[in-house]
Amino acid sequence: MDPIVGRMTLKEWVAVESDSVQPVLRLRRELLRMMGLAADRLRNLGARVDLVDAGFQQLPDGQSLPIPPIILAELGNDPKKPTVCFYGHLDVQPARQEDGWVTDPHTLTEVDGKLYGRGTTDNKGPVLAWINAVSTFRALDEDLPVNVKFVIEGMEEAGSLALEELVQKEKAGFFSSVDYIVISDNLWISRRTPALTCGTRGNSYFMVEVKCRDQDFHSGTFGGILNEPMADLVALLGSLVDSSGRILIPGIYDHVAPVTEEEKRTYEAIDLDLEEYRNSSQVKKFLFDTKEELLMHLWRYPSLSIHGIEGAFHEPGAKTVIPGRVIGKFSIRLVPHMNISVVEKQVKQHLDYIFSKRNSSNQMTVSMTLGLHPWVANIRDNQYLAAKRAIKTVFGTEPDMIRDGSTIPIAKIFQGTIRKSVMMLPLGAVDDGEHSQKEKINRWNYIEGSKLFAAFFLEMAKLH
Amino acid sequence: MDPIVGRMTLKEWVAVESDSVQPVLRLRRELLRMMGLAADRLRNLGARVDLVDAGFQQLPDGQSLPIPPIILAELGNDPKKPTVCFYGHLDVQPARQEDGWVTDPHTLTEVDGKLYGRGTTDNKGPVLAWINAVSTFRALDEDLPVNVKFVIEGMEEAGSLALEELVQKEKAGFFSSVDYIVISDNLWISRRTPALTCGTRGNSYFMVEVKCRDQDFHSGTFGGILNEPMADLVALLGSLVDSSGRILIPGIYDHVAPVTEEEKRTYEAIDLDLEEYRNSSQVKKFLFDTKEELLMHLWRYPSLSIHGIEGAFHEPGAKTVIPGRVIGKFSIRLVPHMNISVVEKQVKQHLDYIFSKRNSSNQMTVSMTLGLHPWVANIRDNQYLAAKRAIKTVFGTEPDMIRDGSTIPIAKIFQGTIRKSVMMLPLGAVDDGEHSQKEKINRWNYIEGSKLFAAFFLEMAKLH
Structure with missing residues (x-):
């Protein structure tokens, strides 16, 4: 492996503003370009590459935007070797300098061994580490110990549109020879100890719109005689969660799996330095004081976050406006055995009730725009064993067996399909800050991670 | 007067994005250009024009921006004539096509006799109507019946920065010969009946910041273990006003002037068609059902509006972010005899109390960024009499004697200084929609308004 070449490509990839979240044609073009760059890189490795057309995304306003093609690629088809399929994504969260970035978010910038830039850790860096591992064997003129496949998409941050459909369609085709799926789209729980992840939370994303009229009002000319949409909306959003983090939607905890004694012991084993975690997070105080409580509330209990409001005044300065139509956005992270459609119903009933109590003359509309299942893995599986050995080889330590509080819906899709x-x-x-204004991957993690994938190939071949 | 020339200039003026609200250098340059255009127009009338330097605006982030110069101009100084000083402003509220404008906000567009565009009615159109009235006398080669002065500023929408200071400074200079001040920066209460305004509400603008850290969080990785700033903020904003429009801040109504029987009768006299008002406002239902209640809540009771949130996710789409630092913005319209510093104290105490109850580990900061007094006029004055006569001449009717719910702080500044x-x-x-995405002035209002100002000059000369 040539880390310099690897970093050069990461720099090139980070420079592409492949934001899938904002439904804007310009950004979709960047996504298309991104997928093209990745396809070229894989072809240079000698892989057979398909750019599968993924159709169009229908927007709420009736318009449609192209979904970037999904890459299906393969390298080797020796029936004596196991076939490992790597999933990754090359789309990123929105990032603008004015959001508070210290470095330019689309210029890979190294500071003290940290490679800053949008997409460095989520997920362009890990995709390239896997490619680096494969190319190492080719550079050394050695046979790949495993057959390798790639599924690389460009809509993960927008809910992996079109991916599930493709997986269904290729179940008996591209995926029929796949033995194992590897995803590298989350983080360790510490700065130094590697981890293996055996579960993720799901997510249900809600939009609640309150409308008086389409145009805004002047707060002098109309203030005092209206049911103002913002007043309704803050009341609705304020009814969702209390200041201890408990979700106030009736029935929401009914289907959450009870905590067993065995499960409790797994949290005790995790090597988490609370003080370091708090410091690296730059958070004065968490809602919970013990490691066990903290991990359970990140991994196995649902949480509700309010993300923002569309349609209200959001710029610096003081505008005397009564927004005419506003959309509040929040999401609930789901855990076993919560049911998405039950959650949707509970949320709608709750907001209907709160809104009806206000006796407002405005219109309220609630929609769930995303529903993604939680996932739990079987950690007694061969590839978990191979990964543990590879970690021991490269890092000289046992991994933390962790869950992830965030949602990687593809895990559940692969497992289910x-x-x-x-x-x-x-x-x-842990401090990579995906989705934040200081996203980075450490140079050390990027290089050792590339080695880890190579070691994993060797261990997989041995176990097969 | 040549209405065609007048409209050409209005088109030219509307094309300048003279937004004073967003503290951005590009927009300040547009403001400078706007003031230059107006100065040229006044010089062409034969006026002596001063562009008075107004210094710099200090921003909360430590930066500073130039304040556009204030125009002081005069035409005629005959000691036998009364001197009428016209106040107007040429800055505008922010306006972007994507806010929901049907026409381009900076291209004057006539549809069915309505001239759409940002600034048409607030306040570029009325400033030009006054200029049209003056130029009519010159075009007819007639002597102006009054001496005319102009004070034209470019920071009204941002709180008239630097203006009060200038008025103070020029009290014994430019303003020493002024007998009357005329402001035309508000609207009638109907579509057809002209009005005279004899009072305005004040305004106190608040920002409440809740901060966990400067960077945002990923809601998967941190959801469930944080006091999320947005949860704190919606609770704070949700504590301000109930769904009947009543402000919930303790003590806020203590100094509101009691309603007298005489005052009650003035509301009964106003010619307001509630049904038409509701329709033209495109509002399904107001908080009050009678004309009297409606007017009192617009004119003589305080109101609280929540304008929006800075720092949260505000774009279309679904971003799974926990904003790290958010600023809620709201304002309270003030009425006699509320005291600004008392209101400031009450708001801060209330928010401190609500926040302390949440026991949140975040930091809250409340600041009042604008405090503007309410104003009430003496309607037995000569110029009110002259205006009534001029209205009778041009429109053939008596004016509605109204107040304005919005804030024109300069009225209070002139009266006080x-x-x-x-x-x-x-x-x-009434349906001009200042500050909204469909701001317009009717061609009829613009032309008859220009005539009204000319008739007013003649009546003033007679009364003198």
Whole structure:
């Protein structure tokens, strides 16, 4: 492996503003370009590459935007070797300099061994680490110990549109020869100890619109005689969660799996330095004081976050406006055995009730725009064993067996559709700040991660 | 007067994005250009024009931006004539096509006799109507019946920065010869009946910041273990006003002037068609059902509006972010005899109390960024009499004697500083939509308004 070449490509990839969240044609073009760059890189490795057309995304306003094609690629088809399929995504969260970035979000910038930039850790860096591992064997003129496949999409941050459909369609085709799926789209729980991930939370994303009229009002000319949409909306959003983090929607905890004694012991084993975690997070105080409580509330209990409001005044300065139509956005992270459609119903009933109590003359509309299942892995599987050995080889330590509070819906999709073992093998450190204004991957994690994937190939071949 | 020339200039003026609200250098340059255009126009009338330097605006982030110069101009100084000083402003509220404008906000567009565009009614149109009235006398080669002065600023929408200071400074200079001040920066209460305005509400603008850290969080990785700033903020904003429009801040109504029987009768006399008002406002239902209640809640009771949130996710689409630092913005319209510093104290105490109850580990900061006094006129004054006569001449009707729910702080500044009669003489119809995405002035109002100002000059000369 040539880390310099690897970093050069990461720099090139980070420079592409492949934001899938904002439904804007310009950004979709960047996504298309991104997928093209990745396809070229894989072809240079000698892989057979398909750019599968993924159709169009229908927007709420009736318009449609192209979905970037999904890459299906393969390298080797020796029936004596196991076939490992790597999933990754090359789309990113929105990032603008004015959001508070210190470095330009689309210029890979190294500071003290940290490679800053949008997408460095989520998920362009890990995708390239896997490619680096494969190319190492080619550079050394050695046979790949495993057959390798790639599924690389460009809509993960927008809910992996079109991916599930493709997986269904290729179940008996591209995926029929796949033995194992590896995903590397999350983080360790510490800065130094590698981890293996065996579960993720799901997510249900809600939009609640309150409308008086389409145009805004002047707060002098109309203030005092209106049911103002913002007043309704803050009341609705304020009814969702209390200041201890408990979700106030009736029935929401009914289907959450009870905590067993065995499960409790797994949290005790995790090597988490609370003080370091708090410091690296730059948070004065968490809602919970013990490691066990903290991990359970991140991994196995649902949480509700309010993300923002569309349609209200959001710029610096003082505008005296009564917004005419506003959309509040919040999401609930789901855990076993919560049911998405039950959650949707509970949320709608709750908001209907709160809104009806206000006796407002405005119109309220609630929609769930995303519903993603939680996922739990079988950690007694061969590839978990191979990954543990590879971690021991490269890092000289046992991994933390962790869950992830965030949602990687593809894990559940693969497990449910092609019914093969799914493993999540993160490369990034806990302080990588995915989705934040200081996203980075450490140079060390990027290089050791590339080595880890190569070692994993060797261990997989041995176990097969 | 040549209405064609007048409209050409209005088109030219509307094309300048003279937004004073967003503290951005590009927009300040547009403001400078706007003031230059107006100065040229006044010089062409034969006026002596001063562009008075107004210094710099200090921003909360430590930066500073130039304040556009204030125009002081005069035409005629015959000691036998009364001197009428016209106040207007040429800055506008922010306006972007994507806010929901049907026409381009900076291209004057006539549809069915309505001239759409940002600034048409607030306040570029009325400023030009006054200029049209003056130029009519010159075009007819007639002597102006009054001496005319102009104070034209470019920071009204941002709180008239630097203006009060200038008025103070020029009290014994430019303003020493002024007998009357006329302001035309508000609207009629109907579509057809002209109005005279004899009072305005004040305004106190608040920002409440809740901060966990400067960077945002990923809601998967941190959801469930944080006091999320947005949860704190919606609770704070949700504590301000109930769904009947009543402000919930303790003590806020203590100093509101009691309603007298005489005052009650003035509301009964106003010619307001509630049904038409509701329709033209495109509002399904107001908080009050009678004309009297409606007017009192617009004019003589305080109101609280929540304008929006800075720092949260505000774009279309679904971003799974926990904003790290958010600023809620709201304002309270003030009425006699509320005291600004008392209101400031009450708001801060209330928010401190609500926040302390949440026991949140975040930091809250409340600041009042604008405090503007309410104003009430003496309607037995000569210029109110002259305006009534001029309205009778041009429109053939008596004006509605109204107040304005919005804030024109300069009225109070002139009244308090130079102690001359201040009159507000609006030209625009009730449905002009200032500050909204469909701001317009009717061609009819613009032309008859220009005539009204000319007739007013003649009546003033007679009364003198």
